[in-house]
Amino acid sequence: MRSFAGRDILSLKDFERNEFMHVFDTARKLEPIARSRERSDLLQNKILLPAFYQPSTRTRLAHETAMLRLGGHVHGFSDAKNTRAGDFYQESIKDTFKMLEYYGDVIVMRHFQQGAPAEAAKWSSVPILNAGDGWGEHPTQVLTDLYTILKEKGRLDGLNILAVGDMRMRTMHSLMYAATQFDIEVSVVSPPELSLTEEFIKEITARGNKFQVYDSVDDCLDKADVIYMEPVVQADYTAGREEKPEEYGTTPKEYVINLKLLNEKAKSDAIVLHSLPRMDELSTDVDHSKYARYWEEAFNGVVMRMSLLALVLGAME
Amino acid sequence: MRSFAGRDILSLKDFERNEFMHVFDTARKLEPIARSRERSDLLQNKILLPAFYQPSTRTRLAHETAMLRLGGHVHGFSDAKNTRAGDFYQESIKDTFKMLEYYGDVIVMRHFQQGAPAEAAKWSSVPILNAGDGWGEHPTQVLTDLYTILKEKGRLDGLNILAVGDMRMRTMHSLMYAATQFDIEVSVVSPPELSLTEEFIKEITARGNKFQVYDSVDDCLDKADVIYMEPVVQADYTAGREEKPEEYGTTPKEYVINLKLLNEKAKSDAIVLHSLPRMDELSTDVDHSKYARYWEEAFNGVVMRMSLLALVLGAME
Amino acid sequence: MRSFAGRDILSLKDFERNEFMHVFDTARKLEPIARSRERSDLLQNKILLPAFYQPSTRTRLAHETAMLRLGGHVHGFSDAKNTRAGDFYQESIKDTFKMLEYYGDVIVMRHFQQGAPAEAAKWSSVPILNAGDGWGEHPTQVLTDLYTILKEKGRLDGLNILAVGDMRMRTMHSLMYAATQFDIEVSVVSPPELSLTEEFIKEITARGNKFQVYDSVDDCLDKADVIYMEPVVQADYTAGREEKPEEYGTTPKEYVINLKLLNEKAKSDAIVLHSLPRMDELSTDVDHSKYARYWEEAFNGVVMRMSLLALVLGAME
Numbered sequence: 001m002r003s004f005a006g007r008d009i010l011s012l013k014d015f016e017r018n019e020f021m022h023v024f025d026t027a028r029k030l031e032p033i034a035r036s037r038e039r040s041d042l043l044q045n046k047i048l049l050p051a052f053y054q055p056s057t058r059t060r061l062a063h064e065t066a067m068l069r070l071g072g073h074v075h076g077f078s079d080a081k082n083t084r085a086g087d088f089y090q091e092s093i094k095d096t097f098k099m100l101e102y103y104g105d106v107i108v109m110r111h112f113q114q115g116a117p118a119e120a121a122k123w124s125s126v127p128i129l130n131a132g133d134g135w136g137e138h139p140t141q142v143l144t145d146l147y148t149i150l151k152e153k154g155r156l157d158g159l160n161i162l163a164v165g166d167m168r169m170r171t172m173h174s175l176m177y178a179a180t181q182f183d184i185e186v187s188v189v190s191p192p193e194l195s196l197t198e199e200f201i202k203e204i205t206a207r208g209n210k211f212q213v214y215d216s217v218d219d220c221l222d223k224a225d226v227i228y229m230e231p232v233v234q235a236d237y238t239a240g241r242e243e244k245p246e247e248y249g250t251t252p253k254e255y256v257i258n259l260k261l262l263n264e265k266a267k268s269d270a271i272v273l274h275s276l277p278r279m280d281e282l283s284t285d286v287d288h289s290k291y292a293r294y295w296e297e298a299f300n301g302v303v304m305r306m307s308l309l310a311l312v313l314g315a316m317e
Numbered sequence: 318m319r320s321f322a323g324r325d326i327l328s329l330k331d332f333e334r335n336e337f338m339h340v341f342d343t344a345r346k347l348e349p350i351a352r353s354r355e356r357s358d359l360l361q362n363k364i365l366l367p368a369f370y371q372p373s374t375r376t377r378l379a380h381e382t383a384m385l386r387l388g389g390h391v392h393g394f395s396d397a398k399n400t401r402a403g404d405f406y407q408e409s410i411k412d413t414f415k416m417l418e419y420y421g422d423v424i425v426m427r428h429f430q431q432g433a434p435a436e437a438a439k440w441s442s443v444p445i446l447n448a449g450d451g452w453g454e455h456p457t458q459v460l461t462d463l464y465t466i467l468k469e470k471g472r473l474d475g476l477n478i479l480a481v482g483d484m485r486m487r488t489m490h491s492l493m494y495a496a497t498q499f500d501i502e503v504s505v506v507s508p509p510e511l512s513l514t515e516e517f518i519k520e521i522t523a524r525g526n527k528f529q530v531y532d533s534v535d536d537c538l539d540k541a542d543v544i545y546m547e548p549v550v551q552a553d554y555t556a557g558r559e560e561k562p563e564e565y566g567t568t569p570k571e572y573v574i575n576l577k578l579l580n581e582k583a584k585s586d587a588i589v590l591h592s593l594p595r596m597d598e599l600s601t602d603v604d605h606s607k608y609a610r611y612w613e614e615a616f617n618g619v620v621m622r623m624s625l626l627a628l629v630l631g632a633m634e
Numbered sequence: 635m636r637s638f639a640g641r642d643i644l645s646l647k648d649f650e651r652n653e654f655m656h657v658f659d660t661a662r663k664l665e666p667i668a669r670s671r672e673r674s675d676l677l678q679n680k681i682l683l684p685a686f687y688q689p690s691t692r693t694r695l696a697h698e699t700a701m702l703r704l705g706g707h708v709h710g711f712s713d714a715k716n717t718r719a720g721d722f723y724q725e726s727i728k729d730t731f732k733m734l735e736y737y738g739d740v741i742v743m744r745h746f747q748q749g750a751p752a753e754a755a756k757w758s759s760v761p762i763l764n765a766g767d768g769w770g771e772h773p774t775q776v777l778t779d780l781y782t783i784l785k786e787k788g789r790l791d792g793l794n795i796l797a798v799g800d801m802r803m804r805t806m807h808s809l810m811y812a813a814t815q816f817d818i819e820v821s822v823v824s825p826p827e828l829s830l831t832e833e834f835i836k837e838i839t840a841r842g843n844k845f846q847v848y849d850s851v852d853d854c855l856d857k858a859d860v861i862y863m864e865p866v867v868q869a870d871y872t873a874g875r876e877e878k879p880e881e882y883g884t885t886p887k888e889y890v891i892n893l894k895l896l897n898e899k900a901k902s903d904a905i906v907l908h909s910l911p912r913m914d915e916l917s918t919d920v921d922h923s924k925y926a927r928y929w930e931e932a933f934n935g936v937v938m939r940m941s942l943l944a945l946v947l948g949a950m951e
Contacts, residue, residue, distance in 0.1 A: 045671070045672055046671075047699065047703075073702045075698045075708055076695070077691070081689070082686070082689050082690070082712045082713045083690065084689060084690070085691065088868070089912075089913065091910070094918075096691065099691070099910065099932040100691075102668075102699065102932050102933045103695040103698070103699045103936070104699070105671055
């Protein structure tokens with residue numbers, strides 16, 4: 001297995017099965033620190049630099065909490081408008097990251113353009129963690145999701161995951177790549193105009209992803225071990241945050257999960273994941289049911305980032 | 318007395334006299350740390366999470382300074398626009414705070430809607446400190462104010478407080494609740510359209526608040542031990558920060574305090590408090606006079622938040 | 635030499651030669667900490683408060699990194715819009731800084747108005763570092779630049795510095811003041827409408843600055859030891875960040891540096907500095923040439939702020 005020390009986490013495309021498992025094992029070792037709200041000294045001299053060009057709550061704060069719980073420090077920006085990248089100068093990724101490497105020991109970056117973190121990684125000598133790049137990927141989120149599933153189910157192999165929502169979303173891309181490293185069957189449900197792109201289908205099929213497409217959650221809910229959700233009604237992810245649709249409707253029932261449906265159709269031990277925020281695709285009556293695991297995801301998000309930070313900074317082997 | 322450990326500080330409505338005094342005693346013990354600009358290790362593993370949906374300078378930074386001086390750490394947001402609560406998704410208080418509890422050990426929250434911190438407290442297992450909720454309350458500010466008065470006067474009982482400004486303001490509400498636990502007489506001066514609401518008058522009268530209404534500071538300045546000020550000319554507190562009045566006038570002289578008036582009418586040991594920012598209701602010629610205590614308030618604001626953080630996090634009994 | 639402890643760093647106008655050298659010596663002592671990405675405990679109880687009223691990447695993060703590497707802590711604001719200074723109240727410098735002094739042990743401030751940090755220093759008892767004030771000065775940047783030059787050339791005396799770009803910029807002002815303390819000859823190249831003001835020329839001439847004006851970099855590049863660049867095409871520095879020119883052209887070739895020109899005309903050991911961000915005045919083909927030192931400037935920016943923080947906080951003599 002390649003060492004994680006100094007490595008960028010840009011995509012799950014090239015993550016191998018034993019690398020997934022190593023990240024999960026490391027998370028499991030560090031989880032008690034997050035659980036007990038302690039402060040370790042594992043990363044006590046290290047600085048995490050969040051470079052967020054798009055809004056975030058969970059992703060940014062989970063990385064920062066992970067760093068703080070491991071004894072490190074945090075500074076950076078959550079609004080590029082207050083930097084030279086966001087003002088008149090529109091400073092290039094190159095000029096920005098050739099310089100940011102001096103101001104942190106690891107950088108977590110969200111950007112509205114697909115590929116921006118990969119471009120940043122070319123210029124920065126410190127590791128870049130991709131916290132979401134346009135329609136590209138969201139690897140640290142999907143690592144969190146898989147860790148959550150593994151903790152709940154005890155395994156990843158042999159599971160059926162129902163992925164419902166906009167399949168062009170970055171989490172969906174990372175999920176589909178990850179599925180190729182396990183014996184995971186993915187059922188895909190989305191509005192036709194929000195389906196997997198042909199190019200992406202070609203790529204993941206070549207990589208061995210076994211997915212099946214359905215028209216409605218109704219058609220495949222019964223075999224799902226995990227229901228993995230993203231909004232259908234949403235902002236344009238490729239735009240800056242200002243450009244949002246003036247009007248939007250409600251989610252068609254084909255893509256909605258609620259408690260009644262789960263009780264009628266789902267396996268009794270099925271779990272629902274959602275990286276949040278949600279619109280109306282996930283009914284709040286699920287929140288306190290036996291199916292909901294999305295609050296645990298928020299906690300696991302800290303644990304997973306502890307694992308990734310400890311690994312890329314070389315504090316754990 | 319109820320323990321403070323794990324408690325939310327949402328309102329002064331239910332604060333009892335001995336609870337006020339315990340918070341003040343704790344503040345007095347911690348004050349030397351702030352005075353000497355040291356760093357204690359009392360809260361060395363703790364994370365404060367500021368969740369500010371409205372602008373703030375003093376309140377946010379005073380809480381953060383308190384946490385840093387007590388050895389803790391700070392991360393969060395000062396602009397909800399950069400979070401999923403402020404962007405297209407308008408994430409609910411529930412979804413936001415069910416998750417934020419994993420990213421901090423105590424949350425300080427300012428919101429434009431009255432009751433928002435109480436709603437957040439329903440969903441967060443970690444303590445919520447209300448840093449101002451719309452027209453609701455501002456308990457930590459008024460605790461700071463009372464601590465300042467106590468230090469200056471040696472007592473709270475038997476004092477006359479002249480409250481001048483918009484009586485619908487959140488500080489005024491917290492002040493009127495607090496006054497019911499002490500032998501404090503409040504003189505109230507405000508423009509008629511900015512007076513205490515009938516409903517609020519009914520409530521605090523039932524709670525035993527002895528207040529008297531005057532038309533002008535001129536009519537009651539002579540008996541005031543403390544002059545407690547808020548702006549009359551101001552932004553709309555219930556609106557998001559964007560919605561500000563295009564035009565506004567100057568403060569009518571009935572609600573203005575200046576040095577000449579103080580010298581002519583006020584008790585020689587009267588003190589002026591103002592939580593700031595100010596418009597023109599408090600003349601700058603008061604700033605360096607014997608009456609001004611609003612700079613001390615800014616310092617005491619750190620001390621009071623040290624007390625509250627140490628108490629709700631269970632680091633002091 | 636006057637002690638640096640407790641001192642504001644507002645301008646290089648009054649900096650004396652031995653003070654420059656002392657700041658550089660201190661930087662040299664602290665540089666290994668930045669180089670090895672360690673954390674010292676020199677400023678372990680100290681809080682740096684960034685108060686930024688204008689966008690910044692490098693300057694803010696370099697100060698913050700310096701503080702973190704020296705063991706201190708950081709909190710403040712990078713967007714005055716979220717404070718009472720930036721909202722409806724437009725709180726005065728006096729009211730803001732009489733209060734901020736309680737929330738930090740040293741304040742680094744950027745403001746769109748010339749003289750604002752000097753005004754803040756009147757009211758704050760803790761040191762103020764000027765991080766750029768409108769068209770005024772940018773002393774910590776130019777100290778970084780001179781430190782970079784000194785490291786590269788081993789000396790400052792006897793050097794020719796070609797200053798090209800908008801000569802009304804704050805860095806240019808600080809540079810011209812600094813040059814008077816050394817045997818430095820400055821060649822000045824700028825569009826006529828962006829030249830040094832008559833008043834400023836009178837002042838620096840009286841102070842002994844020996845500068846010469848040229849129409850084009852072509853005319854004086856051959857004798858330059860250092861090429862010091864600022865944009866010609868740029869935003870209006872005196873305006874708030876919102877007010878930016880709708881249209882702007884490209885930089886005329888008289889003010890452009892590229893690799894071909896350097897190879898043809900420059901001394902073989904000439905170095906190019908640019909505080910960045912850039913527009914098109916500095917061609918990216920210079921970036922990885924032997925001339926470029928602007929990435930090192932970004933690193934040296936941390937070292938220089940370590941020196942200044944340690945000195946004004948009295949942690950080093």
